[in-house]
Amino acid sequence: MITTKAKILLNINVTASNIYKIVLFIEGMPKIKAGQFAMVDCGKTDGVLLKRPLSIHSFDNDTITILYKALGKGTKALSRMQKGSIIDIILPLGNGFEARNYSNIALVGGGLGIFPLYSVINEYPQKNYYAYLGCKDKHDFVCNDIFNEKCRKTLIATDDGSLGQKGLVTDFLASDLKRFNAIFACGPKPMLKALKNLVVGTQIPTFVSLEERMGCGFGACLTCACKTIRGKERVCMEGPVFDIKEVIL
Ligand SMILES: Cc1cc2nc3c(=O)[nH]c(=O)nc-3n(C[C@H](O)[C@H](O)[C@H](O)COP(=O)(O)OP(=O)(O)OC[C@H]3O[C@@H](n4cnc5c(N)ncnc54)[C@H](O)[C@@H]3O)c2cc1C
Numbered sequence: 001m002i003t004t005k006a007k008i009l010l011n012i013n014v015t016a017s018n019i020y021k022i023v024l025f026i027e028g029m030p031k032i033k034a035g036q037f038a039m040v041d042c043g044k045t046d047g048v049l050l051k052r053p054l055s056i057h058s059f060d061n062d063t064i065t066i067l068y069k070a071l072g073k074g075t076k077a078l079s080r081m082q083k084g085s086i087i088d089i090i091l092p093l094g095n096g097f098e099a100r101n102y103s104n105i106a107l108v109g110g111g112l113g114i115f116p117l118y119s120v121i122n123e124y125p126q127k128n129y130y131a132y133l134g135c136k137d138k139h140d141f142v143c144n145d146i147f148n149e150k151c152r153k154t155l156i157a158t159d160d161g162s163l164g165q166k167g168l169v170t171d172f173l174a175s176d177l178k179r180f181n182a183i184f185a186c187g188p189k190p191m192l193k194a195l196k197n198l199v200v201g202t203q204i205p206t207f208v209s210l211e212e213r214m215g216c217g218f219g220a221c222l223t224c225a226c227k228t229i230r231g232k233e234r235v236c237m238e239g240p241v242f243d244i245k246e247v248i249l
């Protein structure tokens with residue numbers, strides 16, 4: 001983990017639902033693993049003092065790309081920052097997804113939780129991927145095309161049927177379970193709970209990335225505690241990726 005400066009190379013709105021793509025240049029980039037996140041300074045304006053946790057969507061030797069929704073004070077302030085600006089950033093944070101031992105991987109994402117899943121394909125391009133991506137409606141989809149390009153199957157589901165299948169991603173996963181030897185997921189708690197019900201009793205290793213509210217991002221404030229079979233753990237340090245069998249959702 002390092003605290004460093006990043007230069008904004010791009011910061012643009014990519015959907016009708018206020019989702020932005022930001023590309024940051026970082027000199028002396030540390031080694032990054034799929035599923036890790038960064039604490040990003042949003043400019044210290046409008047009373048925004050804390051950095052905000054944002055997942056790394058993709059990375060190379062000197063840039064990272066993040067997709068983020070301009071929701072509240074911090075992310076809205078970030079969305080107003082211009083190309084060329086320099087911001088403070090702490091990265092990489094958290095444990096990340098470990099895909100080394102698996103060949104056929106299901107990526108199950110809901111809403112903003114879709115964004116970090118692409119980093120698995122980025123880090124391990126040689127695996128067989130099957131993506132199950134769900135959002136409220138078609139306006140929330142930003143990166144389904146790149147999943148389409150890289151995955152053997154990409155199933156899109158929306159609550160209102162405005163894009164892909166109507167329903168929840170987990171409804172469409174059940175009949176394909178035999179194809180996978182691992183499942184990586186990120187999304188809202190109800191989706192993760194439904195996934196847990198689905199995989200309980202199977203032998204498929206299943207890992208979920210949690211997105212609790214965070215203060216520091218590196219283990220000091222305990223804001224991000226979640227319940228596990230071992231007791232409370234910090235999502236920013238022991239997570240954000242947990243074995244679904246060990247986390248209490
Ligand atoms: C490990 C991690 C990775 C994340 N990755 C991404 C990402 O890649 N892209 C992205 O758009 N967002 C991501 N988030 C959520 C993002 O951090 C929050 O949306 C952001 O901190 C909100 O800050 P704000 O100042 O804009 O909003 P605030 O003014 O602080 O809050 C506005 C609204 O956002 C909600 N909110 C705040 N924190 C979270 C959170 N952690 N999860 C869900 N809702 C929250 C609040 O409840 C409130 O309704 C991630 C969160 C975590 C913990």
Ligand code: FES
Nearest residue numbers: 216217221222236
């Ligand atoms: S956010 Fe401070 S301990 Fe996790």
